Amino acid sequence: MNNNKSNTLRGLLFGAGFIAVAAFIFTGCPSQQSMLDSRDAAEKVYVAPGEHDEYYGFFSGGYSGQLSVWGLPSARFLKVIPVFSQDPETGYGYSEETKPLLMTSYGFIPWDDSHHPHISQTDGDADGRWIYINANNTPRIARIDLQTFETKEILELPNTGGNHASSFVTSNSEYVIGATRFSIPYEMDLDVPIDSYSEEFRGALSFIALDPETGMMEMDFQILVPPYNYDLGRAGKGPSSDWVFFTTYNTEEAHTLLEVNASRNDKDYVAAINWKRAAELVRNGAGETMSAEYYHNYYEGNQGIAINVVKDQVTVLTPEDGQNFIYFMPTPKSPHGVDIDPSGEYIVAGGKLATVIPVHSFSRMLDAIENERFEGHVEGIPILDYDATIIGEVENPGLGPLHTEFDGRGYAYTSVYISSEIVKWSLETFEVVDRIDAYYSIGHLMITGGDTRNPDARYLVGLTKTAKDRYLPTGPKQNHPAQLYDISGDRMQLLLDFPTIGEPHYAQAIRADIVTPNVKQIYEMEENDHPHALLRVADNRIERDGDTVRVYMSSTRSHFRPDNIEGVRVGDTVYIHLTNLEQEWDVVHGIAIKGANNSEILVAPGQTKTMKWEPTRTGIFPFYCTAFCSALHQEMQGYIRVSAADSDVALTWSTGGN
Amino acid sequence: MISQKPLLTLLTIILFIPAFHACGGEETSDRQQSQPQTEEATLTEFELEHGIGPVTERIEIGDIDLDKVAEGRNIYEMKCEMCHNYQGRMVGPELGNVMERRSPEFVMNFILNPSGMVREHPVGQELLREYMTAMPFQNVQKDEARAIAEYLWYYHKENN
Numbered sequence: 001m002n003n004n005k006s007n008t009l010r011g012l013l014f015g016a017g018f019i020a021v022a023a024f025i026f027t028g029c030p031s032q033q034s035m036l037d038s039r040d041a042a043e044k045v046y047v048a049p050g051e052h053d054e055y056y057g058f059f060s061g062g063y064s065g066q067l068s069v070w071g072l073p074s075a076r077f078l079k080v081i082p083v084f085s086q087d088p089e090t091g092y093g094y095s096e097e098t099k100p101l102l103m104t105s106y107g108f109i110p111w112d113d114s115h116h117p118h119i120s121q122t123d124g125d126a127d128g129r130w131i132y133i134n135a136n137n138t139p140r141i142a143r144i145d146l147q148t149f150e151t152k153e154i155l156e157l158p159n160t161g162g163n164h165a166s167s168f169v170t171s172n173s174e175y176v177i178g179a180t181r182f183s184i185p186y187e188m189d190l191d192v193p194i195d196s197y198s199e200e201f202r203g204a205l206s207f208i209a210l211d212p213e214t215g216m217m218e219m220d221f222q223i224l225v226p227p228y229n230y231d232l233g234r235a236g237k238g239p240s241s242d243w244v245f246f247t248t249y250n251t252e253e254a255h256t257l258l259e260v261n262a263s264r265n266d267k268d269y270v271a272a273i274n275w276k277r278a279a280e281l282v283r284n285g286a287g288e289t290m291s292a293e294y295y296h297n298y299y300e301g302n303q304g305i306a307i308n309v310v311k312d313q314v315t316v317l318t319p320e321d322g323q324n325f326i327y328f329m330p331t332p333k334s335p336h337g338v339d340i341d342p343s344g345e346y347i348v349a350g351g352k353l354a355t356v357i358p359v360h361s362f363s364r365m366l367d368a369i370e371n372e373r374f375e376g377h378v379e380g381i382p383i384l385d386y387d388a389t390i391i392g393e394v395e396n397p398g399l400g401p402l403h404t405e406f407d408g409r410g411y412a413y414t415s416v417y418i419s420s421e422i423v424k425w426s427l428e429t430f431e432v433v434d435r436i437d438a439y440y441s442i443g444h445l446m447i448t449g450g451d452t453r454n455p456d457a458r459y460l461v462g463l464t465k466t467a468k469d470r471y472l473p474t475g476p477k478q479n480h481p482a483q484l485y486d487i488s489g490d491r492m493q494l495l496l497d498f499p500t501i502g503e504p505h506y507a508q509a510i511r512a513d514i515v516t517p518n519v520k521q522i523y524e525m526e527e528n529d530h531p532h533a534l535l536r537v538a539d540n541r542i543e544r545d546g547d548t549v550r551v552y553m554s555s556t557r558s559h560f561r562p563d564n565i566e567g568v569r570v571g572d573t574v575y576i577h578l579t580n581l582e583q584e585w586d587v588v589h590g591i592a593i594k595g596a597n598n599s600e601i602l603v604a605p606g607q608t609k610t611m612k613w614e615p616t617r618t619g620i621f622p623f624y625c626t627a628f629c630s631a632l633h634q635e636m637q638g639y640i641r642v643s644a645a646d647s648d649v650a651l652t653w654s655t656g657g658n
Numbered sequence: 659m660i661s662q663k664p665l666l667t668l669l670t671i672i673l674f675i676p677a678f679h680a681c682g683g684e685e686t687s688d689r690q691q692s693q694p695q696t697e698e699a700t701l702t703e704f705e706l707e708h709g710i711g712p713v714t715e716r717i718e719i720g721d722i723d724l725d726k727v728a729e730g731r732n733i734y735e736m737k738c739e740m741c742h743n744y745q746g747r748m749v750g751p752e753l754g755n756v757m758e759r760r761s762p763e764f765v766m767n768f769i770l771n772p773s774g775m776v777r778e779h780p781v782g783q784e785l786l787r788e789y790m791t792a793m794p795f796q797n798v799q800k801d802e803a804r805a806i807a808e809y810l811w812y813y814h815k816e817n818n
Contacts, residue, residue, distance in 0.1 A: 522797060525736055536735040556740040557791060581740050583797035631790055656748070
């Protein structure tokens with residue numbers, strides 16, 4: 001079957017005639033699928049104009065660094081939430097308020113690679129309050145507030161090389177976890193030969209405590225672990241909710257050509273950590289305080305300006321025999337995902353180089369720990385006997401199983417990368433019951449309401465890595481696709497195939513009615529605590545302090561106040577503090593100044609944002625509103641006169657001759 | 659290749675006709691009911707004189723309540739003044755003498771239901787034609803609108 005499929009693919013890509021390709025594109029129907037006819041599929045995803053989708057889908061941006069928001073099942077694109085990358089569309093990472101969010105111990109970083117969004121949970125179900133997402137490259141975790149769909153906080157993770165196994169929350173949002181993908185010398189900035197890998201390099205698993213009221217993050221402790229690669233993680237559920245699990249690969253401890261050198265053992269490990277026990281040990285003084293440098297960036301108050309708090313130490317717990325909080329479970333080679341079923345009992349690893357999908361049992365794992373069924377120890381960590389924890393191996397899952405989610409009705413769905421398909425299998429018999437193609441090369445998949453105790457398993461979204469012939473061609477590089485499947489029946493059925501933004505790795509979907517009651521329509525002016533807010537037009541003004549000029553400006557349909565400014569000089573640093581005085585939903589104003597080496601700034605109703613501008617030439621500089629705000633939007637403009645550095649033009653401002 | 663085009667067009671049409679047909683029946687009765695009502699004839703005498711909105715009964719402005727005046731002034735400066743002068747038109751009409759022209763209920767309803775007023779009330783429609791900018795709702799609550807009315811009443815008394 002796999003051969004047939006790859007032949008079909010190759011034929012489509014390279015050999016087929018125009019009609020074959022055209023028919024494929026126009027019908028959107030793969031040839032050999034269990035596929036609804038177009039009309040039935042269209043009805044299932046049709047959401048009438050003005051009506052709303054049933055689910056929010058949050059798709060990571062991958063190398064865009066952002067998080068995109070979609071309505072499901074229609075696949076309406078709703079917005080991009082900028083997180084780890086600058087976004088000139090909104091001014092995120094360009095405005096003075098948001099620039100501090102992108103500060104790290106390495107300085108200002110305009111980009112990252114965002115992989116795994118995870119919605120905060122209460123009692124093991126997504127509660128829709130916040131969504132956390134990891135930065136893979138310069139290790140960080142961000143918190144996005146789902147009242148405003150804005151990034152409110154970013155925490156850097158010290159001693160971490162690539163925060164990939166992140167940002168998964170525990171079932172009552174006690175912790176969000178992170179881990180090093182690339183082991184590195186644990187002590188900061190240690191300059192050692194790379195071939196001292198086994199001696200000097202170590203992994204760090206991060207446990208970030210979450211404030212139950214605000215969702216704010218605090219680095220609680222790290223666990224020092226052997227120098228493997230830590231790939232993905234998940235928290236337990238129900239009976240296993242005190243535990244988190246990480247996959248490891250490269251237990252060979254290779255530091256070069258991992259493709260070959262990290263594929264030699266026949267098993268790697270799932271690390272099982274009792275986080276409650278680890279936290280207790282830390283509370284009782286088992287940890288060690290080590291120096292570290294990492295940034296914690298967040299807003300103080302309602303909005304205002306993000307601040308940087310630089311931390312200089314972290315608590316580190318090094319496993320020792322007899323502490324009983326961390327174990328390794330051997331699992332078939334190079335596992336990617338480690339996924340916990342809704343009951344909390346089954347721990348499914350996706351061994352991308354394995355021929356089976358291994359299913360471990362949480363209760364058997366506890367028995368094995370109790371009875372000390374260890375096959376060895378590594379760096380103070382007991383290695384459990386494979387046969388003691390395994391409860392099933394799913395045969396014939398396709399080539400390269402990666403990630404699994406569950407429907408809560410007794411079935412699991414695993415994405416299979418190399419053979420590019422999704423397999424559905426039974427948690428009772430561990431046998432494959434259905435399979436369906438993915439277009440092409442599927443990475444993660446997600447089920448609506450997935451990774452919770454009560455999945456709302458209507459739909460499944462497959463996040464695939466290459467589009468090739470699926471859409472109208474857009475050059476050598478095309479956007480990554482996603483496919484929506486109906487999984488409410490016995491067979492999976494493909495409903496929709498749509499291009500996404502960036503390179504989605506993982507996504508989560510939540511019932512919209514959990515989120516929408518809390519979504520804000522405006523920033524209430526009475527609650528604007530920005531230090532440079534302009535809350536009444538009579539206070540519009542300009543203040544000069546040496547070379548620093550602060551313009552306190554307001555916007556209302558359809559004018560700025562002030563809109564005529566004189567007395568700015570070359571060499572000044574000008575801050576335009578623009579307050580949008582509108583209190584009506586979705587009435588946004590923006591500002592752009594000719595020649596400013598900056599992006600525009602968009603300002604939501606009731607919000608204050610600041611554009612920094614350093615004029616380098618004399619002259620008259622027009623500025624205007626960038627958001628089409630009203631019938632008189634085109635009249636919404638102003639002029640700033642810039643004079644020579646030694647000029648004595650007085651600082652004046654006016655609007656409408658007042 | 660050119661000769662394939664009519665075939666493809668036909669294929670596209672054939673495929674899309676059922677899709678549109680399937681979606682055509684989805685119009686809900688909710689949407690049909692949400693058409694704006696524009697007929698003046700449906701307005702009551704109260705609405706014609708005092709506006710359409712949450713204020714449906716006459717309001718007494720008796721002795722000036724200076725606390726209420728201060729509250730109203732605070733909100734007025736934060737949420738109204740950027741578009742209205744006391745004397746002379748700006749984005750919207752002058753308001754220094756508005757209490758001479760309109761009832762307090764009318765002013766409150768305009769503050770609390772501006773989109774309804776410009777859509778459904780003949781005076782609102784006329785004002786929109788004159789000023790070409792629809793007044794926005796500024797997230798003002800009913801008791802706050804009452805305080806603004808108190809302030810404008812006081813302003814008018816003090817300045818005439």
